Amino acid sequence: MLFRTNAEFASVLLAPVPNMQSAFSSDKIQVFDAPVGTLIINPSNVDRILRWPVIKQNAAIAFSKRAYLDLVETELDGGKWELQPPRFGHIDLKALQIAKAMEAEISGRATNALYLDSLFTIFGVHLIRTYSLPSATGPAKRKPLPKNVAKLVIEYMHQHLAESVTIIDLTRICRMSPSYFIRAFTLTFGLAPYQYLTKIRLDRAERLLTETTLTIEDVALQCGFSSQSHLTNMMKRVKHVTPGQIIRTRRAAQR
Numbered sequence: 743m744l745f746r747t748n749a750e751f752a753s754v755l756l757a758p759v760p761n762m763q764s765a766f767s768s769d770k771i772q773v774f775d776a777p778v779g780t781l782i783i784n785p786s787n788v789d790r791i792l793r794w795p796v797i798k799q800n801a802a803i804a805f806s807k808r809a810y811l812d813l814v815e816t817e818l819d820g821g822k823w824e825l826q827p828p829r830f831g832h833i834d835l836k837a838l839q840i841a842k843a844m845e846a847e848i849s850g851r852a853t854n855a856l857y858l859d860s861l862f863t864i865f866g867v868h869l870i871r872t873y874s875l876p877s878a879t880g881p882a883k884r885k886p887l888p889k890n891v892a893k894l895v896i897e898y899m900h901q902h903l904a905e906s907v908t909i910i911d912l913t914r915i916c917r918m919s920p921s922y923f924i925r926a927f928t929l930t931f932g933l934a935p936y937q938y939l940t941k942i943r944l945d946r947a948e949r950l951l952t953e954t955t956l957t958i959e960d961v962a963l964q965c966g967f968s969s970q971s972h973l974t975n976m977m978k979r980v981k982h983v984t985p986g987q988i989i990r991t992r993r994a995a996q997r
Contacts, residue, residue, distance in 0.1 A: 746789050749804040750825055752869060754834070754841035755780040757799035764830050765791045774831045779838035783827040783873060801841035805866055812919045813866045814874065826873050834872070840865045852972040857936035859909035863920040886930040887923075891916040895927070899939050903946060903966045907939060939966075944980055947973060951988040958985040 758777045765771040771791060782800075784790050786807055805813075810825075828834070844861050847853055887895065894915050899907060912935060913923045927935050947965040950956055956964070962973035970985075978984050 746787065747784060747804060748786055749806050750786055750810045750869070751784045751802070751804045752837070752865075753782045753800045753802040754837050755782075755798070755800050756838075756841065756845065759794045759796060759798055761795050762830075763791065763793040766827075772830050776831055777833060779833040779835055781828060781832055781834040781837050783825060783869070785825040785827065801844055803841075803844075803862065803865055805862075810866065810870075813863070813870055813921050824874065825869065828873060836868055837865065840868065851975075852968040854936055854940070855906045855908050856939055859920070860924055860934060860936050863909060863924055867921045885926060887916065887926045892927075892930050899942060903943055904964055905966065907966075909935065940976065940980065943967065944977055947977065947985070948981065948988060951985050952992055958989070961985065 755776055755778055758775070759780075760775050761773055762776045763771050763773050764782070766788065776794075782792070840861055844858065844865075847858050847861070886892075895912055898912065898915055902911075909920045909923065912927075913920055916923060918926065924935060927938070931938050933941065943965045947961050947967070950961045950964065951958070954961075958973065959970045962968075962970050965973070967973040967976065974984055974986075
């Protein structure tokens, strides 16, 4: 098939593909065995031929020109840049690790939008640092969030616990690019944005379970979890206790 996108596009193979065929524009088609972890990059508005003889299992990630440029301006301090596809059959284990994390999150019973946004940003930053020019320019200096900005971000999280919160929502508050925001937030609080949001959601859920007679399902929905089982699984994983155990402890204390 002839492949062209109006976005910066990359895919990571999650299963091997024998005898894959690929070429740019009118170049000679190359045939190669593509193992797990093969990274295929297609810059925007560039023709590419891709053929595969078996069902292809891959994670496909696309960034709009604007979104990719925003990341570049942060990571490479602006200037000219160009996404450089690696050789055919190139394996990128870091890209594979991120792609597997995306697959696991999307395949789960409940998806953490903020975590997924973070993975997309991390993947984009990896492409920029590894496959974009100018490669000689280092990443921007790490700085924490200004105190007033940090306060606004945390207030927003608390006010929207029951809603889906994305990286874009948070960057609009502080007018930062996604990659810069994630680094600055993590440096400020010691946790990535999605980890911090999960923490305050679980803290709120624990308080409600301890201090009210709301059902576990109602608590889950009020704290931004998609279901009772989602809350139970997250609480057990992070706090090593289940909502049911908290309720039983509360009832025992009330006797």
